[in-house]
Amino acid sequence: MVYVSPKATVLDPQGAAVEQAMKSLGHASVEGVRVGKTISFELAGEDTPETRAKIDELCDGLLSNPVIEDYRFEIEQG
């Protein structure tokens, strides 16, 4: 499972929109809404440094935009 989130220093307009919507639904105390994404997938092979390097490559090049987003991933053995 890959978790991608906007960097703390980057404006998150989607989060701001959701925050506005939450407030207008009466949840006035909501603050600091940030919207991220998750990508889950299955990959053949063992949990080796090579596999992790492959996943890093996918995360950096395709699943996240390293300029404005951070990512982390967790591997579950299936």
Added chain:
Amino acid sequence: MVYVSPKATVLDPQGAAVEQAMKSLGHASVEGVRVGKTISFELAGEDTPETRAKIDELCDGLLSNPVIEDYRFEIEQG
């Protein structure tokens, strides 16, 4: 932190598109890609059943579409 993911029985076109892109980048063994979202925010108050009911209400009505998506949330004390 709220985690929203497409229900297992629902087609996930965004996941299918990402899977195609991963395969075309040479990661042929990738399978079952699903794309979800996360929403993190701060809320004043204690972790009470009332707070959880409030978050459920937000999740059901605004943050997820209960027809096609599942959600779960975790509360971190700040």
